[in-house]
Amino acid sequence: MYVVQVVGYKNSGKTSFISQWIEYLRRKDYQVATIKHHGHGGEPEQVQETDSYQHFDRGAKLTTVIGENQLLITADKKKFSLETLLLFYQSIDIDIVIIEGYKQLALPKIVLLQDEMDTILETVENVKYVYKENPEYIFNKIEANWHDFAFEKIKTFL
Amino acid sequence: MYVVQVVGYKNSGKTSFISQWIEYLRRKDYQVATIKHHGHGGEPEQVQETDSYQHFDRGAKLTTVIGENQLLITADKKKFSLETLLLFYQSIDIDIVIIEGYKQLALPKIVLLQDEMDTILETVENVKYVYKENPEYIFNKIEANWHDFAFEKIKTFL
Numbered sequence: 001m002y003v004v005q006v007v008g009y010k011n012s013g014k015t016s017f018i019s020q021w022i023e024y025l026r027r028k029d030y031q032v033a034t035i036k037h038h039g040h041g042g043e044p045e046q047v048q049e050t051d052s053y054q055h056f057d058r059g060a061k062l063t064t065v066i067g068e069n070q071l072l073i074t075a076d077k078k079k080f081s082l083e084t085l086l087l088f089y090q091s092i093d094i095d096i097v098i099i100e101g102y103k104q105l106a107l108p109k110i111v112l113l114q115d116e117m118d119t120i121l122e123t124v125e126n127v128k129y130v131y132k133e134n135p136e137y138i139f140n141k142i143e144a145n146w147h148d149f150a151f152e153k154i155k156t157f158l
Numbered sequence: 159m160y161v162v163q164v165v166g167y168k169n170s171g172k173t174s175f176i177s178q179w180i181e182y183l184r185r186k187d188y189q190v191a192t193i194k195h196h197g198h199g200g201e202p203e204q205v206q207e208t209d210s211y212q213h214f215d216r217g218a219k220l221t222t223v224i225g226e227n228q229l230l231i232t233a234d235k236k237k238f239s240l241e242t243l244l245l246f247y248q249s250i251d252i253d254i255v256i257i258e259g260y261k262q263l264a265l266p267k268i269v270l271l272q273d274e275m276d277t278i279l280e281t282v283e284n285v286k287y288v289y290k291e292n293p294e295y296i297f298n299k300i301e302a303n304w305h306d307f308a309f310e311k312i313k314t315f316l
Binding site for chain 2: 015018019022023025026031032033034035036037038042043044045050051052054055056058059060061062063064065066067068069070071072073074075076077078079080084085087088089091092093094100
């Protein structure tokens with residue numbers, strides 16, 4: 001399993017970059033997972049009028065709703081470190097995990113620049129690639145260098 | 159870890175019974191998780207205008223959004239058997255898993271009756287308790303007999 005961090009200030013194009021990358025990786029049959037920090041504090045948006053949410057509200061640490069093709073888990077964050085999550089992903093044979101945000105982490109990362117005045121490079125560690133304009137070029141580069149992102153190797157940065 | 163199944167036809171009071179039970183178990187400091195089958199086909203209700211949902215839509219097998227206290231995972235059901243889920247719950251030290259629905263499973267179960275004409279008991283296996291009116295009585299009974307619901311023992315029914 002490989003783990004890549006994608007960071008960039010607001011409006012640097014993270015969402016679009018990651019969406020394109022997921023499609024690219026899916027075409028190559030990789031099993032992809034993403035982890036995103038919900039900005040500005042607060043909680044992930046969810047439908048609160050469900051039984052599942054009610055269970056959570058009453059004190060369940062974890063609730064899961066299983067649908068026809070999808071499954072939704074709501075969990076108490078205290079049960080999950082980033083490492084717990086990644087170990088879990090590894091156990092279900094995910095090939096690539098894209099982590100959006102968590103700028104303070106020293107995981108190997110791709111940086112997206114907002115403009116020429118962008119100072120983010122001064123604030124983050126372990127930058128592997130800086131994305132400017134050609135996403136496919138970056139995707140290919142990363143693919144040729146997956147070994148830099150091996151979970152076993154990057155664990156120490158968690 | 160203990161795993162209990164709760165079954166009953168529509169309007170038999172499953173949601174309220176389980177909510178009360180979660181509160182009861184939380185007061186006793188158990189770490190509780192729930193798993194629920196979303197009825198009538200279809201998918202779990204969720205907010206679809208999120209980046210996370212967009213990642214899933216583009217082909218990610220799993221997306222996680224991490225908030226201040228909560229974490230939301232959307233996953234492709236093919237990645238998760240019930241056993242995978244339970245093993246995962248066990249790995250993060252959940253004490254009790256309440257499974258709502260999945261009538262066809264032979265896990266040890268509590269049955270909720272809708273009325274006196276209810277025929278559900280003829281259709282399900284491995285019934286441990288039938289709930290009629292006093293939830294605390296059932297909660298106490300189950301607590302005195304957790305060993306019947308031990309994950310190691312019930313795995314064979316999955």
